[in-house]
Amino acid sequence: MVPPHGRIRPLGLGEVDLGPGFWAALQDTNAAATLDHCEYWMERAGWLANFDRVAGGTTGRDRPGWCFSDSEVYKLLEALAWEYGRTGRGEVDDAVRRLTARVGRAQDADGYLNTCYGHAGQEPRYSDLETGHELYCTGHLLQAAVARLRTTGPDALVDIARRAADHVCATFGADGTGLCGHPEIEVGLVELGRALGEERYVEQARIFLDRRGHGTLRQDRVPLGSAYFQDDVPIRRAHAWRGHAVRALYLSAAAVDVAVELGDRELLAAVEGQWEHTVARRTHITGGMGSRHQDEGFGEDWELPADRAYCESCAGIASVMVSWRLYLATGDMRYVDLVERTFFNVVAASPSADGRAFFYANPLHQRVAGEEPEADALSPRAESGVRAPWFDVSCCPTNLARTLATWHTHAAVAEEHGLAVLQYASAHVRAELGDGRVMGVAVETDYPRGGTVAVRVTEAPAGMAALRLRVPAWAAGAELEEGGRRRPVPPGAAVVERVFAAGEEVRLHLPMGPRLIWPDPRIDAVRGCVAVERGPLVYCAEEVGQPSVRDLDEVRVDPSVPPEEREGGVVVVRALTGAAPAPEGAWPYGARTEVGGGSAVELVLTPYHQWAERGPTAMRVWLPTAPPGR
Amino acid sequence: MVPPHGRIRPLGLGEVDLGPGFWAALQDTNAAATLDHCEYWMERAGWLANFDRVAGGTTGRDRPGWCFSDSEVYKLLEALAWEYGRTGRGEVDDAVRRLTARVGRAQDADGYLNTCYGHAGQEPRYSDLETGHELYCTGHLLQAAVARLRTTGPDALVDIARRAADHVCATFGADGTGLCGHPEIEVGLVELGRALGEERYVEQARIFLDRRGHGTLRQDRVPLGSAYFQDDVPIRRAHAWRGHAVRALYLSAAAVDVAVELGDRELLAAVEGQWEHTVARRTHITGGMGSRHQDEGFGEDWELPADRAYCESCAGIASVMVSWRLYLATGDMRYVDLVERTFFNVVAASPSADGRAFFYANPLHQRVAGEEPEADALSPRAESGVRAPWFDVSCCPTNLARTLATWHTHAAVAEEHGLAVLQYASAHVRAELGDGRVMGVAVETDYPRGGTVAVRVTEAPAGMAALRLRVPAWAAGAELEEGGRRRPVPPGAAVVERVFAAGEEVRLHLPMGPRLIWPDPRIDAVRGCVAVERGPLVYCAEEVGQPSVRDLDEVRVDPSVPPEEREGGVVVVRALTGAAPAPEGAWPYGARTEVGGGSAVELVLTPYHQWAERGPTAMRVWLPTAPPGR
Structure with missing residues (x-):
């Protein structure tokens, strides 16, 4: 269970300081807009008031929201807890305490905590394990408490979670039966168990894991098998x-x-x-x-x-x-x-540039431009082709919030005798290694715009140490520059292992030219197509803002011409357009017809993560190749 | 509204006598197995007893079946009525009367008839137009009555339907509001109105048609838009x-x-x-x-x-x-x-060879062989890759039963001055033309095995008349033989217009060699694939019983070699197998890799309508073409 380079320790929020760049911008938007946005919508939808109503004894059959809406509150709490750990902003801590108080008042004396079951006018506790999501909600409560534990230490939220976890262990322990239709309690239990040193919780997670897979959940409640x-x-x-x-x-x-x-x-x-x-x-x-x-x-x-x-x-x-x-x-x-x-x-x-609308589904081909959702409605549409402010089932916004708040903890890890830099962004990393020494590095890059990553040692441990830089699988031709000399480094990791001195720098050069990508021939849906990537980014063609193409369905890319990068992160490929469509109204299957002609055009591609930011549009990631015709 | 050759009159059951062949076999199986099978399952599932319980005042919240289960009874009644018209078998008439009596006893005094709504313990009538299917069920009742009217004339079932239709008109008339979430009442009303000469029913159908499309059905009950x-x-x-x-x-x-x-x-x-x-x-x-x-x-x-x-x-x-x-x-x-x-x-x-199991969905590609459903269970699986005896939602079996019982009425029509033969099967057709004369023809063919259709005049009207034979769009190269001479006839119709004498014969020769079919290049899902047709039949490759191919995912067809017909309706295409798969465990997207090699094999194709008759199997209609690789 120990990796070849020794145990890998993930870094805490305080060990990575993220500088300006792609991910810092997303984090800032998350902090400035998304967190408030989530609280606003949950207040408005009554999902927060559900806790007050349980506490006040006034809940009932008219409780708003799906049975899993409690989990959104917990995911927001988790996001806020991490965000407070990241920035120390007092109003974020206030929000954690405010929400924690409302949640805590709804907890029953025996630790059970759910606003949808078990109270007057509601179905009994655990009466629908298949679709009721009670343990799922509890799992997210536990993860929120872990965020608090990892950032501020034990507090009221941790106490609530501990009582809830104890209740779960007492109800579903080794002698018990039952498991939740939606896994999540397992990860909540094992994370909390590890954070608190409570082996019982870890064991309960194992019990749930091994109890699953024997067809005990009732399929008549979910006829999907x-x-x-x-x-x-x-x-x-x-x-x-x-x-x-x-x-x-x-x-x-x-x-x-x-x-x-x-x-x-x-x-x-x-x-x-x-x-x-x-x-x-x-x-x-x-x-x-x-x-x-x-x-x-x-x-x-x-x-x-x-x-x-x-x-x-x-x-x-x-x-x-x-x-x-x-x-x-x-x-x-x-x-x-x-x-x-x-x-x-x-x-x-998923999130819009302003952090107040989200994709739920992320298709790779939008045939018809979507329609803007009604501004004030819970969007039922997980598939609209347009980002929506909130959903009837709104799992994604809060999930994004908690993930973005902790993005930088994925940037690097501490190894036994060194540091590994994994995701490239300007940052300062300072961490205790497995062997007890401390090492610090400053990373500078405008990745994914550019492919050069400079890593300067800011604090060198005494003696031999390792600096490991991930070389992505897509980065064939990458080079490592050290002391003015460059050497090729294959995908995997570029490793510098020696005695370091503060101020020394190594540079990783990743080839960022756009490249054509072919799918495995067994993927039926995209046979005869190519995609374009540039660095870690997948690109797409949008119909909107496309200077010389009206109908994406008519475009055929010429894969013999390499894609070209232009100003502003745009990539251009050569294509034919206007060729091939069969006569209107015809039966669309028949003898082979070679279709020639068509005009050569430039097809403009933009990063997929930005799609539909310029308004509703048709879009394709996979582009059919020439020749057209059937 | 009158076609260029004069008004076309569909034929009644008594005007077409179907001889042995493809469709007669399906009709016989329908008569011998499927009708009883449907009644057995509906009795067993309690869907028939629902009518008795309403009549006896014992229905309630425990009523089994979906809200639309009444419609299955009506579709079976319709099938039985047509079947009695087709064969005159007394036990089929008995079944119609038996079911009619049970249905009729459940009808309320004001004509309302539904076992799911409006009785003690149930939701009120028409309280859920979006998903309640009450008018949908009534529409099928009306169609069943039309079948009875068209075969035996007015009877108890027609009276029941008339009262139900009057109730619908009184409740949802021009001054009313409301429409059914599932169209069907419209076609029932117009058919019954036409059969009875009741213009009110036709007008009510028009009202429902024009009332639709204004967003009045509540979307919160069906969040699909x-x-x-x-x-x-x-x-x-x-x-x-x-x-x-x-x-x-x-x-x-x-x-x-x-x-x-x-x-x-x-x-x-x-x-x-x-x-x-x-x-x-x-x-x-x-x-x-x-x-x-x-x-x-x-x-x-x-x-x-x-x-x-x-x-x-x-x-x-x-x-x-x-x-x-x-x-x-x-x-x-x-x-x-x-x-x-x-x-x-x-x-x-859809139906199995024995008429006791059915496909609900009919996909064109089965990636993994299905699993046989439990013999005694209502199959929830509309997508199993295996025909199932009955479904939780079991609309298809009774729909097939009513359709197969009337298949031969689609074989020919009467025109103003002649007959048109539309679907090819051995049959005798004798009908009154629009101009009042009578014309009879005997059709002999083993279509779709063979492509020769002999049409002999058995009763010639005095003076000029027309015999019109459909030439399918796929039948490029068809010829009409008359008096020993053959002439090419383009797709559409081959017409012989003259004075006929009894005993004269014309022959249509349809080219039945297998042919490769290419899809329109805008159909993304099957780009780079071909299909094979022979006559009117689409073919497919099954993995089961395939002599030289183990994994359909590995096959690439060579479209430069024409498909060949073999004994037993089998078609063989040349293919490569064993080429192209990327290494196991690899990321399936990357640089282009030309993959050569692979073994040339024969891929055996069978008619699509027979697929999975030899047991669960993977299957493809669309076959990727060589060259393989990406």
């Missing part, structure tokens, strides 16, 4: 992620934590195998996971439609949670590569 | 079918009937335009309609995934209903072409 909630096969025996994507990924995140805590190599290997199979055959080019709208789920192998790609923002976050844990457990940079891809092309794609 | 139930745009203004496919098609079938009854050219033109747009851009090669599982609905233009093609059996039936009516109204053979395609590749695909 037991795979929907991963109750079809025990996690130790499954070969791939399947069913509802967020459920599958939260479950696996918990499994890695439990495996590490209990030294359970079998469990870790099982999740590694599922990651490998799923990433190779069930993952979209953006890192997005989930191919089906019907069950928000994974499809079969190679079922990766661009137009109906679901790629829920929450599934992207959950995928980062799993890959990050697998990296910490194994030191394998493949996991960090997927984290980067998912950060830039799923997580960063 | 108002297009789901075609309440987004009035039918006269819509440009394409959209939303739930069966809903859209039942509505359009009613619209054509209303347009014809009222001489409403605007309404007819609107449906013609919707047909044209939808067939060109939203229809699968099988004729199947519906691309999305989530809402059983049409997707956007060009959204035609093979693997997630929904192509509900009921949507195929509903499509036949619309196209048939459009042909009768216009005489345009394009509509009959689609009827044929849909009959052979959707309707015939």
Whole structure:
């Protein structure tokens, strides 16, 4: 369970100081807009007042919100707790205390805490484990408490969480039965158990994990089959992620934590195998996971439609949670590569530039421009092609808030005898190594605009130490510059291992030219297409603002001409347009017709994470190649 | 509203006598197995007893079945009525009377008839027009009565339907409001109105049609948008079918009937335009309609995934209903072409060979072999890849039963001065023409095995008459043989117009060699693929029983070699196998890799309508073409 370079320790908020750049801008927007936005909508929707009504004994059948709305409050609490840890702004701490007080008053004497079940006029506690989401909500409460513990130490929120966790252990312990239709309690329990040193909580998470996969959840309540909630096969025996994507990924995140805590190599290997199979055959080019709208789920192998790609923002976050844990457990940079891809092309794609609207689904092809949602309505539309301020099921905004607030903790880790820099952004990192020494580095870069990353040692440990810089899998041709000399470094990690002195600098040069990407020929949905990437960014063609193309359906890219970079992060590819469409009204299947002609045009591509920022538009990530015709 | 060759009159059951062949076999199985099978399952599920319980005053909250289960009883009644008309078998008439009696006893004094609403312990009548399906059920009751009227004349079932229709008119008339979330009452009303000469019913159908499309149905009850139930745009203004496919098609079938009854050219033109747009851009090669599982609905233009093609059996039936009516109204053979395609590749695909199991969805690509459903359970799985005996929502089996019982009435029509033969099967047709003369023909063919259709005049009208034989759009190179001479006839219709004598024969020769079919280049999902057709049949590759291919995902077809027909209706194409797969565990997107090699094999194709008859299997209609690699 110990990676080859020694145990890897993730850094706390105080150990990484993020400088200006791509991610700092997202964090600032999150702090300045999204956190308030979430509280505003939850107040407005009555999801916060649900706690007051339980406390006041006035809740009932008219309780607003889905049964899982408590979890949004907890995810906001978690985001606020991390945000206070990041900046120390007093009003953020005030918000944590204010929300904590309202939540705490709704907790029953025995530790049970849920505003949807168990009170007058409501269904009894745990009467619908399949869809009731009670333990799911509790899991998010526990994660919020972990954020508080990791930033300010024990407080009222931690006490609430401890009582809730004790109640769960008492109700669902080794002699009990039952599990939640939506995994999350598992990761909450193991995280809180680790943070508090409470082995009981870790063990309860393990119990839930191993209790799952035996078909005990009632399928008549969710007619999508037991795979929907991963109750079809025990996690130790499954070969791939399947069913509802967020459920599958939260479950696996918990499994890695439990495996590490209990030294359970079998469990870790099982999740590694599922990651490998799923990433190779069930993952979209953006890192997005989930191919089906019907069950928000994974499809079969190679079922990766661009137009109906679901790629829920929450599934992207959950995928980062799993890959990050697998990296910490194994030191394998493949996991960090997927984290980067998912950060830039799923997580960063969801929020609008102003932090007050969000994508729920992140498709790779929008056939028809979306319609702006009604400004004041909870959007039922997870698939509108337009970011919406809030949703009827609004899991993504708060999930983004908690993730963005902690983005910089994924930038680097402490190893036994050195530091590893994993995500490139200007930052100062100062951390205690596994061997007790301290090492500091300052990273300077305008990545992903440019590909040069300068890492200057600001504090050198005495004696030999290692500086490890991730070389992304896409970065063939990368070079490491040290003392004026450059040497090629293959994907994986560039390692400098020697005695360092403060002020010394190494530079990583990543090749940032745009490149054409071909899909595996077994991915039916995008056969005959190419995509374009530049650095870690996937690009797309929008119909809006496209100078020489009116209809994206008519464009064919010429893959023999390399894509060109232009000013402003724009990439241009050569294409034919106006060729090929069959006569209107015809049956669209028939004999082969070679269609020539068409005009050569330039197709302008923009980073996928920015799509629909200039207004509703059709959009394609995968571009059909010439020749056109059938 | 009168087609160029004079008004077209559909034939009654007594005017077409079907001989042995493809469709007679399906009709026989329907008669011998499916009708009893449907009654057995509805008795077993309590859907029939629901009527007894209403009559006995014992129904309540524990009523089994979905709110629309009454409609299955009515569709079975309709099937039985047609079947009695077809064969005159006394036990079938007994079944009609037996079921009619049980239904009738549940009717309220004011004509209201529904087992799910309006009685003690139930929600009030019409309290949920969006999803309650009360008027939908009534529509099917009316269609059952029409079948009885058209075969035996007025009886108890017709009286029940008349009272129900009067109740609907009184409740939802011109001064009223409200419409049903699932269209069907419209087609029931117009059909019954026409059969009884009751203009009020036709007018009520028109009222419902024009009341729709103004967003009056509550979307909070069905969060799929108002297009789901075609309440987004009035039918006269819509440009394409959209939303739930069966809903859209039942509505359009009613619209054509209303347009014809009222001489409403605007309404007819609107449906013609919707047909044209939808067939060109939203229809699968099988004729199947519906691309999305989530809402059983049409997707956007060009959204035609093979693997997630929904192509509900009921949507195929509903499509036949619309196209048939459009042909009768216009005489345009394009509509009959689609009827044929849909009959052979959707309707015939659904039932198993024994008539006791059914496909609900009819995808064009099954990635993983399905699992046999539990023998005794209502299958929740509309997408299992295996035919199931009955479904939780079991609309398709009874819909197939009523359709198959009347298949032969689609074989020919009477024109003003002649007969048109539209679907090829051995049959004897004798009908009164529009001008009052009588004409008879005997058709002999083993179509779709062979492509020769012999039409012998058995009864010649005095003077000039026309014999019109449809030449399918796929049949380029067809020839008409008359008096020993053959002449080419283009797609559309081959017409012989002269004075006929009994005993004279003409022969249509349709080219039945297998042919490769390319999709329109704008259909993203099947880019780089071909399909194979032979005559009216779409073919597919099954993994089961495939002599030289193990994994369908690895096959690439060589389109430069024409497909070859072999014994037993089998077609063989040349393919490469074993080439191209990327290394296991790799990220599936990257630089172009030309992959050579692979073994040349023969890929065996079978008619799509037979797929999964040899057991659960992976299957593809669309076959990727060589070269492999990315």
